[in-house]
Amino acid sequence: MDSPAAVPGSSGTLRRRKAIILVVFCTILGAAAQILLKVGSRTVDTESLWTIAWSMALNVPLILGLSLYGLSTVLFIHALRNEQLSLLYPLISLTYIWVTFVSVALLGESLSFWKIAGVLVIVSGVALLGKDDSR
Amino acid sequence: MSATMNSILLVLLASFVGSFGAVLLKSGSMRVQGGAISMMLSPRILAGCCTYVLSSIFFILAIRQGELSFLYPMVALGYVWTMLWSKLVFGEPFTRNKFAGIGLILLGVALLNVGRQ
Numbered sequence: 001m002d003s004p005a006a007v008p009g010s011s012g013t014l015r016r017r018k019a020i021i022l023v024v025f026c027t028i029l030g031a032a033a034q035i036l037l038k039v040g041s042r043t044v045d046t047e048s049l050w051t052i053a054w055s056m057a058l059n060v061p062l063i064l065g066l067s068l069y070g071l072s073t074v075l076f077i078h079a080l081r082n083e084q085l086s087l088l089y090p091l092i093s094l095t096y097i098w099v100t101f102v103s104v105a106l107l108g109e110s111l112s113f114w115k116i117a118g119v120l121v122i123v124s125g126v127a128l129l130g131k132d133d134s135r
Numbered sequence: 136m137s138a139t140m141n142s143i144l145l146v147l148l149a150s151f152v153g154s155f156g157a158v159l160l161k162s163g164s165m166r167v168q169g170g171a172i173s174m175m176l177s178p179r180i181l182a183g184c185c186t187y188v189l190s191s192i193f194f195i196l197a198i199r200q201g202e203l204s205f206l207y208p209m210v211a212l213g214y215v216w217t218m219l220w221s222k223l224v225f226g227e228p229f230t231r232n233k234f235a236g237i238g239l240i241l242l243g244v245a246l247l248n249v250g251r252q
Contacts, residue, residue, distance in 0.1 A: 037191070037194070041195045041198050042199065046199070052192075056192070062195065066191060069191065070184070074175075078171075081164055085161065096208050099204065099207045103203045107204075109205075111204070112250045113250065114249050115205065115247060117243075118243045119204075119208050122211045122243030123243075125236045126214060126240065127236075128232050128235050129214055129237070129240075131232050131236075
C-alpha cells in the first residue's frame with residue numbers, strides 16, 4: 001500500500017469510506033446470493049456426480065446466486081486494494097444478519113433463542129477478529 | 136430438526152476449502168499492479184475463484200436439506216482456518232482479539248447447535 005508516488009487529490013479517509021460502502025453493498029448482494037442458492041439447491045439431483053453437475057449447470061436460481069456471489073467477491077477484492085483486510089472483514093459479517101432475517105421472512109424458517117444468540121455471538125466474534133490490537 | 140449431520144459436515148468441508156480461496160485472493164490482490172482485467176487474469180485470483188466455486192458446490196449440497204439460517208452462520212468457521220493460514224502464509228501475528236474472536240465464533244456455532252433439535 002505504500003506506493004512512493006501518492007495519487008494526487010485522493011484522501012485516505014475518502015477512499016476508506018468508499019471501500020466501506022462498497023463492502024456493505026457486497027453483504028447485501030451476498031445475502032441475496034444465499035437465498036438464491038438455497039432455492040436452487042432444492043432441485044439438485046444427487047443421484048450421481050453426473051446428475052449433480054447437470055442439475056447444477058442448468059439451474060437458473062443457482063446460476064444467478066453464484067453470479068451475485070461472484071460479483072460481490074470481485075467488488076470485495078476491489079475494496080481490499082484500497083483498505084486493509086482487518087478493517088473490511090468484520091463488515092462482511094453483516095451478511096449473517098441479512099441471511100437470518102431473510103430466511104425467516106421469505107423461506108419461513110424458524111427463529112429460536114439459540115439461533116439468534118448463535119448468530120449474534122458469531123457476528124461479534126468476526127467483528128473482533130478484524131479489530132487489530134497490534135497497532 | 137433444523138439440519139442433518141450430513142449437511143453440517145458438508146458446511147464444514149465447504150468452509151475449510153473456502154479458506155484457501157481467501158488466502159489465494161489476498162495473495163493475488165497484493166501482487167496485481169494493473170486494473171480489473173489484469174486482476175481477473177492473475178493466476179492466484181483465478182485459482183482463488185475456482186477454490187470458491189468448489190467450496191460453493193459443497194455448500195449448495197449442504198443446504199439442500201436443513202435451514203439456511205442454521206447452516207449459513209456455520210460458514211464462519213472458515214475464519215478459524217483463515218486465521219491459521221494468515222499466520223502460516225502471511226506471518227500475520229496471533230493477537231488477543233483474534234483469539235477472542237475465534238473463541239466467540241466457536242461459541243456461536245455451539246449455541247446454534249444447542250438449538251438444533
